[in-house]
Amino acid sequence: MYSSSKKEVWTSHSSIVQEIVDILTFLLCFFSEGNNFFKAKSYEQAIEKYTEAIALDPSDVTFYSNRSACYAALGKWTEAAEDGRQCIVTDKSFVKGYFRAALAHQALGNLEAASEAVKRGLGIDSTSADLKRMSKEIDESSRMKKVDAMIAQAEKQLASSDVTGAYKTLDNALRLDPTNSMLNRMMDKVRPKFEMAEKHR
Numbered sequence: 001m002y003s004s005s006k007k008e009v010w011t012s013h014s015s016i017v018q019e020i021v022d023i024l025t026f027l028l029c030f031f032s033e034g035n036n037f038f039k040a041k042s043y044e045q046a047i048e049k050y051t052e053a054i055a056l057d058p059s060d061v062t063f064y065s066n067r068s069a070c071y072a073a074l075g076k077w078t079e080a081a082e083d084g085r086q087c088i089v090t091d092k093s094f095v096k097g098y099f100r101a102a103l104a105h106q107a108l109g110n111l112e113a114a115s116e117a118v119k120r121g122l123g124i125d126s127t128s129a130d131l132k133r134m135s136k137e138i139d140e141s142s143r144m145k146k147v148d149a150m151i152a153q154a155e156k157q158l159a160s161s162d163v164t165g166a167y168k169t170l171d172n173a174l175r176l177d178p179t180n181s182m183l184n185r186m187m188d189k190v191r192p193k194f195e196m197a198e199k200h201r
Contacts, residue, residue, distance in 0.1 A: 043070040061091040068100040080104035167194040
């Protein structure tokens with residue numbers, strides 16, 4: 001026969017175990033429903049389910065990762081970036097979290113933040129095909145951003161009759177993007193003026 005105190009302890013333990021079982025059941029339910037909504041491209045409903053799962057267990061990184069994917073699918077990049085960041089905070093070894101964060105930052109035009117996330121992710125898994133591909137994309141985006149800035153700078157220099165400055169800017173830009181048709185057209189106009197100015201120096 002159990003003593004009164006032992007019965008109370010046993011009842012208490014049983015109650016705790018039942019609560020844990022209930023929570024796990026809800027988690028599995030929310031996660032499963034979220035995945036089903038995601039597959040059906042019902043992203044708003046999927047977000048609701050993943051959010052409910054996070055409320056029950058904020059330590060499970062997959063909930064943040066999946067919710068980030070939903071936000072990305074809806075073009076809600078700020079929210080996608082935050083959930084990517086939360087993935088990393090929750091589990092620094094979760095490589096997909098770095099990918100989620102990088103993808104969102106790239107879409108937001110935050111190339112430095114995207115590049116940093118990719119580098120950190122590759123530091124954990126240097127074989128990640130997704131991160132390697134994204135690293136190339138970010139490098140290309142950064143290069144094109146520099147070229148666009150140089151084109152704008154050269155246009156300003158030409159508008160202020162700074163032919164030498166425009167020539168040097170275009171020359172540097174062509175080193176980054178030698179087949180750029182706009183750069184080549186601009187250089188074709190600037191080069192003769194630059195060469196003439198050099199002859200008269």
